Amino acid sequence: MNIEAQLQQVFDLPPQQVRKISPYFVEEQMAKGMFFLGQGQRADRLSFVASGLFRVFAQTESKEVTQWIGGSGYFITDLSSFLFDQPGRWQIQALTDAKIFSLYKDDYKHFEALIPEWNVLEKRFIAKCFMILEKRVFDFISLSAEERYLHYFEQHKAYFNQVPLQYIASVLGMTPETLSRIRSKVGS
Amino acid sequence: MNIEAQLQQVFDLPPQQVRKISPYFVEEQMAKGMFFLGQGQRADRLSFVASGLFRVFAQTESKEVTQWIGGSGYFITDLSSFLFDQPGRWQIQALTDAKIFSLYKDDYKHFEALIPEWNVLEKRFIAKCFMILEKRVFDFISLSAEERYLHYFEQHKAYFNQVPLQYIASVLGMTPETLSRIRSKVGS
DNA sequence: TTGTATTCTTGATAAATGTCAAGAGCATTG
DNA sequence: CAATGCTCTTGACATTTATCAAGAATACAA
Numbered sequence: 001m002n003i004e005a006q007l008q009q010v011f012d013l014p015p016q017q018v019r020k021i022s023p024y025f026v027e028e029q030m031a032k033g034m035f036f037l038g039q040g041q042r043a044d045r046l047s048f049v050a051s052g053l054f055r056v057f058a059q060t061e062s063k064e065v066t067q068w069i070g071g072s073g074y075f076i077t078d079l080s081s082f083l084f085d086q087p088g089r090w091q092i093q094a095l096t097d098a099k100i101f102s103l104y105k106d107d108y109k110h111f112e113a114l115i116p117e118w119n120v121l122e123k124r125f126i127a128k129c130f131m132i133l134e135k136r137v138f139d140f141i142s143l144s145a146e147e148r149y150l151h152y153f154e155q156h157k158a159y160f161n162q163v164p165l166q167y168i169a170s171v172l173g174m175t176p177e178t179l180s181r182i183r184s185k186v187g188s
Numbered sequence: 189m190n191i192e193a194q195l196q197q198v199f200d201l202p203p204q205q206v207r208k209i210s211p212y213f214v215e216e217q218m219a220k221g222m223f224f225l226g227q228g229q230r231a232d233r234l235s236f237v238a239s240g241l242f243r244v245f246a247q248t249e250s251k252e253v254t255q256w257i258g259g260s261g262y263f264i265t266d267l268s269s270f271l272f273d274q275p276g277r278w279q280i281q282a283l284t285d286a287k288i289f290s291l292y293k294d295d296y297k298h299f300e301a302l303i304p305e306w307n308v309l310e311k312r313f314i315a316k317c318f319m320i321l322e323k324r325v326f327d328f329i330s331l332s333a334e335e336r337y338l339h340y341f342e343q344h345k346a347y348f349n350q351v352p353l354q355y356i357a358s359v360l361g362m363t364p365e366t367l368s369r370i371r372s373k374v375g376s
Numbered sequence: 377t378t379g380t381a382t383t384c385t386t387g388a389t390a391a392a393t394g395t396c397a398a399g400a401g402c403a404t405t406g
Numbered sequence: 407c408a409a410t411g412c413t414c415t416t417g418a419c420a421t422t423t424a425t426c427a428a429g430a431a432t433a434c435a436a
Contacts, residue, residue: 058326065330067322080319083312112308119307120300124271126314131268133321134255138246140328141361142253145393164413173329178393180415333423352383366423368385377436384431394421401414406407 001050001072003027003101010048010075011121020114025101036076036092036100043081043088045102049074052098053159055167056090066170069095069159076100079129095163145174149182189238189260191215191289198236198263199309208302213289224264224280224288231269231276233290237262240286241347243355244278254358257283257347264288267317283351333362337370 003025007018025048030036036054037043054076056068067090070076081088082105111118139148149172153160159168169179191213195206213236218224224242225231242264244256255278258264269276270293299306327336337360341348347356357367 058330060330063330065326067326067329079315080322083315119311123307123311123314126311126318127267127271130314130318130321133318133325134267137321137324137328138253138255140325141255141358142246142248142251166413170329175394176414177395177416181393184415354383363424364384365386365425369423372385379434379436381434382432384429386429387427389425391424392422395419397417399414399416401412403410403412405410 003048003050006048006050006073006101010125012124013121017115021111024107024111025103028100028102030094030098030100032094032097034094036094037078037088037090039088039091041088042085043078045104046075046077046082046108047100047102049076050099050101052100053095053162054092054098055095055163056092057167057170058090064170066167069156069163069167069171071156071159079126095167140173145172145178146182146186148172149179150186191236191238194236194238194261194289198313200312201309205303209299212295212299213291216288216290218282218286218288220282220285222282224282225266225276225278227276227279229276230273231266233292234263234265234270234296235288235290237264238287238289240288241283241350242280242286243283243351244280245355245358246278252358254355257344257351257355257359259344259347267314283355328361333360333366334370334374336360337367338374 004015004018004022007013007022007025008015011018027050028047030052036047039059049070049072051072053069053071055066056070056076056078057064057066059065076092078088078090078092080086081090111122115121139151143151152168152172165179165183166176169176172179174182192203192206192210195201195210195213196203199206215238216235218240224235227247237258237260239260241257241259243254244258244264244266245252245254247253264280266276266278266280268274269278299310303309327339331339340356340360353367353371354364357364360367362370
């Protein structure tokens with residue numbers, strides 16, 4: 001997915017506006033296994049995934065927990081760290097070779113001046129992220145593990161060939177063994 | 189909690205700015221049981237809870253699911269409906285008599301003109317809501333039911349005398365029976 | 377106050393999920 | 407190609423949670 005189409009889609013912008021901001025998104029290549037964001041690092045960029053897959057995870061006392069898997073069309077960053085300059089909470093690692101377009105914080109700061117309605121667009125963007133999480137919370141309190149798996153599989157079929165299932169299990173809030181049994185039961 | 193102090197805290201605004209917008213938040217009294225937002229209604233206002241408690245819930249085929257309980261200091265609305273003019277997804281009902289301050293959509297629209305930095309403030313506000321949900325998702329995938337209960341109890345002790353436990357159970361993603369057993373086990 | 381909801385608890389049992397351990401399947405590397 | 411790690415699956419068993427049902431406690435209304 002190219003950066004201009006993606007910006008146009010995410011922010012619902014006309015092409016001429018897109019051309020104003022797209023130059024600030026710089027292309028980066030990430031090799032499989034590389035860290036987009038290491039433990040405790042502050043997020044200095046907001047990046048759109050053009051190709052490849054990333055996992056967003058955190059360390060607890062007892063285990064590593066994958067919060068989110070982001071592929072083409074999604075953005076990755078530690079939002080609270082990026083927006084509020086807090087120490088990072090998430091680590092982000094490339095699960096495959098990947099290409100991303102990164103907006104660095106120094107450039108990001110100038111967007112308000114560059115595009116008058118930038119704050120409105122960004123607000124809408126964050127609101128959409130909020131809605132995605134709201135839906136996800138609702139799934140946790142209203143669905144069984146099997147239903148959560150089926151929904152996730154429906155929406156992210158592409159991940160299942162490329163991502164270790166243990167990470168997907170964590171995103172769904174279950175153990176790898178349980179995911180494995182659900183999969184053999186529903187037959188996918 | 190009065191509306192000026194609340195606006196100041198939520199939006200991190202100096203008093204003179206608060207005075208510019210606070211008049212647009214109109215006081216409403218809600219009697220216990222009344223619906224702030226009924227099934228399928230569009231959200232036409234964003235309201236801060238000054239006193240009282242509300243539950244935000246949705247109907248599934250099989251059951252009613254409480255997503256959130258909002259008390260003093262929180263805002264209530266159906267955010268996606270309010271921001272994007274979509275049909276409502278949530279119903280919102282007063283669990284006690286309550287006092288709220290409502291910003292109606294018609295007034296809200298003028299805030300950009302009234303306060304130049306309004307969009308920045310609103311963006312930050314929504315981002316904070318995002319962070320709360322992000323934390324909540326993480327709790328679901330990383331904690332046991334008992335731990336989730338203990339966290340929630342720690343943060344919302346005040347709810348437990350006023351809210352039917354079945355609603356809290358739903359927020360925590362468990363049945364009322366399980367919540368009851370956890371409570372008798374940990375002894376609160 | 378009394379009667380009627382509703383809510384909460386408790387028990388018995390079933391179902392779902394986690395844990396631990398072993399082995400099979402795959403990929404990566406030398 | 408062989409050797410070494412991961413990853414995934416499967417089994418046995420423990421733990422957690424749900425379900426159904428009944429009774430106790432509580433709140434609400436006549």
